[in-house]
Amino acid sequence: MRFVLTLSVAMPSLALGQTANTVTGPQAATRGPADTFTGTVWVTSLIPNDSIFTTISGSVAFEKGARSHWHSHPAGQILIVTDGIGYHQIKGEPRQVIRKGDVVKCPPGLVHWHGASPGSKMTHLYIIPNTEKGIVTWLQPVTDAEYSKK
Template identity: 45%
Template sequence: MTTLENSVIFDKGELITNDYFIGNAYLKMLVPEDTVYNCPIGNVTFEPGARNNWHIHDGGQILLVTGGTGYYQEEGQPAKLLKEGDVVTIPKDVKHWHGATKDSWFVHLAISTNVELGGTTWLEPVSDEHYDKL
């Protein structure tokens, strides 16, 4: 099992306690949402097996993978295996999810784009049945 507890570039932050994640994930906002920079950036750390629900960003999103291995999947497409150094550009209004593999921590910077278009619409969880097939 890959562990990143001592090799994360940024502080892993606080445990996320909403209903939009399966498993434990942590968030440290590096650049808050504001009207000065208009580009929120969060460091998201997923424990092995953790993932977020399907969701849509009204303005799009960019993921910069900084550690571990994880998945990114758009609706109707096969899941992509992600590793350190990968960059994912997610167009606005594309239904997707991302999270760790079963045996590795996964860390990425999540950059919200075009935030003036709106926020995130959270949808259904990624089922265990779906995830276990990856």
């Protein structure tokens, strides 16, 4: 006697227009706006926000000396430095040097900035989880004195 076992796997329902596997091609880089960055910065979106993954991701390429403004993320942010040498600073703490291969975890709600050093470009991937809590609150520019202070 032979038995055949059949398993049924429930798949979550997908929203209209979604497929189980989505592959997207490279997105065009856009220049970072002057109201959130100082200097020349190029931003490439990799994973757009949606209600399933509630995570966004992208790449930011900073030219020498370019930097973000002070900002915070309600659910935090993860940075993965993919090229160059730059800086990261949490408000009230010393500036840190970051290099290719470094991973930076920016805790939820803490005001910080990041950017390239004066002598090197710097590129990082960013991951912002739990976007249902909010994505980013932009604040004032990082002054030249703040940028240069060790």
